Amino acid sequence: MSRIWLSLAHMGGAEQGFVREAFDTNWVVPLGPNVDGFERDLEVWLSQHSRNEVHVVALASGTSAIHLALVMLGIAPGDEVICQSFTFAATANPICYQGATPVFVDSELGTWNMDPELLEQTICDRLEKTGRLPKAILPVHLYGVPARMNDILRVADRYGIPVVEDAAEAMGSLYDGQYCGTMGKYGILSFNGNKMITTSGGGALICHSKEEADRVKFFATQAREPFPYYQHEHIGFNYRLSNVSAGIGRGQMQVVDAHIERRRAIHRLYADLLQEVPGITVMEPVSNTNIASNFWLTCILVDPAIVGYTRDELAAKLFAADIESRPLWKPMHLQPVFAQAPSYTNGVSEEVFECGLCIPSGPMVSDEDVQYIVNQIKELRK
Numbered sequence: 265m266s267r268i269w270l271s272l273a274h275m276g277g278a279e280q281g282f283v284r285e286a287f288d289t290n291w292v293v294p295l296g297p298n299v300d301g302f303e304r305d306l307e308v309w310l311s312q313h314s315r316n317e318v319h320v321v322a323l324a325s326g327t328s329a330i331h332l333a334l335v336m337l338g339i340a341p342g343d344e345v346i347c348q349s350f351t352f353a354a355t356a357n358p359i360c361y362q363g364a365t366p367v368f369v370d371s372e373l374g375t376w377n378m379d380p381e382l383l384e385q386t387i388c389d390r391l392e393k394t395g396r397l398p399k400a401i402l403p404v405h406l407y408g409v410p411a412r413m414n415d416i417l418r419v420a421d422r423y424g425i426p427v428v429e430d431a432a433e434a435m436g437s438l439y440d441g442q443y444c445g446t447m448g449k450y451g452i453l454s455f456n457g458n459k460m461i462t463t464s465g466g467g468a469l470i471c472h473s474k475e476e477a478d479r480v481k482f483f484a485t486q487a488r489e490p491f492p493y494y495q496h497e498h499i500g501f502n503y504r505l506s507n508v509s510a511g512i513g514r515g516q517m518q519v520v521d522a523h524i525e526r527r528r529a530i531h532r533l534y535a536d537l538l539q540e541v542p543g544i545t546v547m548e549p550v551s552n553t554n555i556a557s558n559f560w561l562t563c564i565l566v567d568p569a570i571v572g573y574t575r576d577e578l579a580a581k582l583f584a585a586d587i588e589s590r591p592l593w594k595p596m597h598l599q600p601v602f603a604q605a606p607s608y609t610n611g612v613s614e615e616v617f618e619c620g621l622c623i624p625s626g627p628m629v630s631d632e633d634v635q636y637i638v639n640q641i642k643e644l645r646k
């Protein structure tokens with residue numbers, strides 16, 4: 265039996281055709297018809313479930329998309345940006361690229377995402393301590409589960425602070441009938457190798473006007489002013505997605521809905537099969553409105569007092585059975601690199617991090633694989 269990976273990419277078949285076309289037409293340069301086509305595909309697809317107008321810019325990574333969102337918002341040294349603590353470091357790093365300070369906010373139990381009440385307390389406390397309001401709020405839809413966006417946006421609006429949604433893991437997840445990434449001032453997606461779809465590395469920034477999208481493209485291509493010679497009046501970046509990578513993305517857009525359905529089915533199967541196993545809890549999100557997670561990764565919580573082993577012991581057992589698993593993201597307020605950053609905690613992310621494990625959830629995982637993985641989990645209990 266070969267190894268079962270956490271989140272392996274899956275090609276639909278059309279990808280090679282788009283990439284070959286790029287070669288045949290010598291568009292092996294950055295930008296070209298696949299980039300335009302991929303952006304249009306994303307706009308059409310996202311518009312199916314968006315109350316806002318959608319304009320998409322294809323970029324080199326999800327991280328560069330977050331960075332450009334902060335550039336667009338004029339985040340500068342001395343500013344503070346509120347960031348969900350329970351996330352991957354890529355959410356927080358771009359705050360530091362801009363010389364700003366991340367302020368970390370903990371999660372609530374229902375979704376594992378930014379706690380809206382704690383968010384408001386944080387804003388008030390920062391105002392009291394620094395005399396200034398934070399310049400942006402960065403919630404995350406972790407593991408595909410939508411954050412409580414209505415509540416977060418209500419708090420943000422009360423203080424006039426823009427929200428950048430990190431939907432890197434949540435392509436296709438729905439909150440109150442809207443796709444994650446379409447609700448904030450800006451939203452970002454990732455097309456890294458293990459995300460919902462891949463371009464072998466890439467990302468997108470979701471904007472709500474053509475003017476904003478054009479401005480993002482300007483910053484993403486070295487901020488070249490429209491002069492006959494090279495004229496620069498702003499610091500620019502080389503952040504565009506290549507035409508070859510975008511070709512992979514165009515092919516992936518033909519299978520994105522199937523991928524989402526498959527990950528949801530895998531989650532349902534895990535939930536059914538693990539229901540009877542005391543001490544193992546499959547994360548089932550609870551929110552205050554209709555949500556539909558894409559279940560990018562299925563997460564389980566291990567209660568050592570009941571099962572008699574720790575999360576790490578389970579991971580080791582799975583590893584020996586050729587199954588890849590991974591602890592949940594370690595919260596940013598526990599990371600040495602962010603030790604100096606202010607943080608507002610409530611114990612939720614630390615508690616979940618201690619005992620949580622991600623198990624194989626990619627579209628290449630079969631029902632038999634899920635059954636095998638569950639059997640391994642059950643066996644360890646004896």
Ligand SMILES: *Cc1c(COP(=O)(O)O)cnc(C)c1O
Binds near residue numbers: 355
């Ligand atoms: C993957 C990821 C990113 C970064 O995306 P890249 O395309 O890898 O740069 C950002 N935030 C979260 C939560 C992610 O999981």
